[in-house]
Amino acid sequence: MINAIYLATPEISVNCLQKLLNFNDINIQAVVTQPDKPAGRGKKLTAPPVKDFALAHNIKVFQTSSIKNDEELKNELKKLNPDFFITFAFGQILTQEVLDIPKIATINLHASLLPKYRGANPIQRAIYNGDTETGITTMITVLDLDAGDICLQEKIKITPNMTDKELMNIISDKAPFIMYPTLKQLYNKVLTPKKQDDSLMTIAKKFKKEDATIDWNKTAQEIHNHVRSMTTWPCATTTFQGKSIQILKTQTADTTPEKNYMNGEIVNISKDGIAVSTSQGLLLIQEVKPEGKQKMDAYAWSNGSQLKKLLNETSLKFE
Numbered sequence: 001m002i003n004a005i006y007l008a009t010p011e012i013s014v015n016c017l018q019k020l021l022n023f024n025d026i027n028i029q030a031v032v033t034q035p036d037k038p039a040g041r042g043k044k045l046t047a048p049p050v051k052d053f054a055l056a057h058n059i060k061v062f063q064t065s066s067i068k069n070d071e072e073l074k075n076e077l078k079k080l081n082p083d084f085f086i087t088f089a090f091g092q093i094l095t096q097e098v099l100d101i102p103k104i105a106t107i108n109l110h111a112s113l114l115p116k117y118r119g120a121n122p123i124q125r126a127i128y129n130g131d132t133e134t135g136i137t138t139m140i141t142v143l144d145l146d147a148g149d150i151c152l153q154e155k156i157k158i159t160p161n162m163t164d165k166e167l168m169n170i171i172s173d174k175a176p177f178i179m180y181p182t183l184k185q186l187y188n189k190v191l192t193p194k195k196q197d198d199s200l201m202t203i204a205k206k207f208k209k210e211d212a213t214i215d216w217n218k219t220a221q222e223i224h225n226h227v228r229s230m231t232t233w234p235c236a237t238t239t240f241q242g243k244s245i246q247i248l249k250t251q252t253a254d255t256t257p258e259k260n261y262m263n264g265e266i267v268n269i270s271k272d273g274i275a276v277s278t279s280q281g282l283l284l285i286q287e288v289k290p291e292g293k294q295k296m297d298a299y300a301w302s303n304g305s306q307l308k309k310l311l312n313e314t315s316l317k318f319e
Helices: 011-020 049-056 071-080 122-128 164-187 220-229 298-304 307-313
Strands: 002-008 026-033 037-039 044-046 060-063 084-088 105-110 133-140 150-157 237-240 243-252 266-270 273-277 282-290
Touching: 002 011, 002 049, 002 071, 002 164, 011 026, 011 049, 011 084, 011 164, 026 049, 026 071, 049 060, 060 071, 084 164, 105 164, 122 133, 122 164, 122 220, 133 164, 150 164, 220 243, 220 282, 266 298, 266 307, 273 298, 282 298, 298 307
Parallel strands: 002 026, 002 084, 026 060, 084 105
Antiparallel strands: 037 044, 105 133, 133 150, 237 243, 243 282, 266 273, 273 282
C-alpha cells in the first residue's frame, strides 16, 4: 500500500484526488490545504474545494496559511510517515524540511510540458501565447521553482478556440492517470526521473488585473488568444462609450473589411456577433458582460444598446 498526503487547494485539483481514491493500492492519509477565505459579494467564509471534498469522503484535513512556519502541522505530518507528498496547485512554498518528510519524494503535478512555463500561470500563458500544444508533467519537487527532475509527461492539444477553463478541465481529467503511474513506478523503483534542460526554460508569470485590458492595435488572432486565456480571471476588458465591458467569447472572422477602419472600430453587427477591426483581420465578439450587468450574447447587447442604428449614423469604437 502506497501512503500519500495530498497538498492542494482549488477546484482543478479535486478530480485528481477523487480518482486516486479509486485505486486500491493508494491510501490518501490526509489533505493539507489553505485556510477558509471570504468569497463573493457577501464575503462569506468559504472552504477550499479540496477541503469540502475531503471532508465528504472522511479524509483528515489540515489547514494552514504557512506550512513552512507551522511546527504543529509538520509534526503531525511526520507522525503519518507517508511515502509521498502529492502537490497540485497548493499555493504555498515548501521548505527542505517539509520536502524531507515523505520517505520517497514530494511529487508535483504541473500543467505544462516542463521546462516550458514554470511558474504560477502555465495554462493561461500557453493559450495567451497562441500555443497549439501544452501538456502535464509530474516532477520531483525541489526548492527551485518547478525545476525538479521530470517523472512523466503527457502532451495535450490546444484547439483554436479552447479557453483556459476548458484546458483546466482537460488537465484535471488527465491528472490522476499520470500521477498514479508516477507513484507506482517510483515506489517500485522502476522509474528514473530525468533532469530538465534549463536552457529551454520559460516562466509563466501570473496575470495581473491590468493585464485584462485589450490592446486593439494587436491582431485579431492575438486578441482572440487574449480573450480565451482569461475567461476564469481576470477576463478580457475594454471600454465602450466610457463604460467598461468584459469580452468573454470571440472568434477570428474569415472576411476582411472592404475599407480601412480604425483599430477597435465596429465594422458590422449581425446575429453571429459584432465584427471589430484590428491591426490585422476582424475579431467577432460573441459574448460580453457590460458594466453592472450579467453576461449576455453580444448581438442581444447590441440590440439593447441600439448599436445598429448608431452605426448607421456614426463610427463606433472600442477603446
